[in-house]
Amino acid sequence: MATILFWNINKKRLFEEIISLCDENEVDILILAEAKPHISDAEVQLALNSGRENVYIAPLNPSPRLSFFFRYPAESIELVTDEGGIAIRRISPPIGIDILLVALHLPSKLYMTDDDQKFQAVRVSQLIQEAESKVGHTRTLVIGDLNMNPFEAGIVGADGLHAVMTQSIARKHSRKVQGKEKPFFYNPMWGRMGDSSVGAPGTYYYAGSSYVSYFWNTFDQVLLRPALLDFFSQNDLKVISQIGDNNLMTENGISSSYSDHLPIIVKLQIERMTQNEQ
């Protein structure tokens, strides 16, 4: 099982919390946003590996916005692309076959209009497809702070991430829009919104004063290509609201003692993937 944790830590030195999360969940791949440049990779790595047998490595990571830490050998990790808040890595775990890991920290609505965010999603999609063409498969998992909700145009749009809410639709692989095939992602985060959510009602809380305010947003998301769906279970995706005895949430949203985002974690049964599954 490959366990991937993503957390936008809002520039806070949450070393204890990160270590606890990694220990409690046996995290193999840790991805942080809003760590650099305030918190160096070296600091995080030192904290993670203090008194530990299975160490985390932080191989060459040119991404200006995302930090990666792996409990895999260095030869399991290959750089594919970096562009601002988009970082793509090819992960070839010791057991199982390789996947593409796309980590995102997209610009927030403070700095971009809705239209700009849509255009950014198109660019993300373009880079993902370029990477898939390079590696020759579509075993792609996207994780990160997309700064858009699952229902927003950049996420659902055919030229954007084209992420749909049910596996049955995603398993059709693609649909034709204006004569061009547009591949799907599956977005399990539709089930992580509001009171019906398994766990927290979102990943980011903001009580705005404008007419439209969702209060709970699900900006931090996991998306999967259909090729990975047989190795994913809904129970293996969590929005984390508790670390040890510490509750990350309050009655009115997210505790300011931690980040303004909740961490998300996903497990993928990579070791079940064989060459025959390609």
Added chain:
Amino acid sequence: MSSNKNLWGELPKSENIRIPYTILKEQASLLTEITKGLLIGEVNISPEVDDVIKLVSSILGERSQSFVAFLRIKAPSLNNYTYSVVKIQYPIKLYPVLVKSLVVENFQRECSSEEEFEKALGQILSSQEVKQVISALLAQIHADIPKQ
């Protein structure tokens, strides 16, 4: 009787005009030259984005057509890893061009002329952050080259 009077006036000589894309391509080539091909500069146009911009502009009538291009560093011996450094966006009339660093947060300039564009581009390409990335990539490449 037909008239052959030139109503166009004197047209500008196009060979004197360097479009932002060309300037970006020049810098991409220079990187390849300086690093003797260990790193390759490439300019990637984003046609999908451009199509969306055109579509939205045609519907909303807000903006004229614009072109979007990215200057990227490619490392052939690292399985063609690509690192994007700069994004530019400019209208059909070429200027003003919007230049955005993809390496340094919040570095963005609107440049009204070729000179301003070159200055902003130079600030990004010669920045400490870009140099660090280039240095790290070259170190990785050299580490992978078998010593003789």
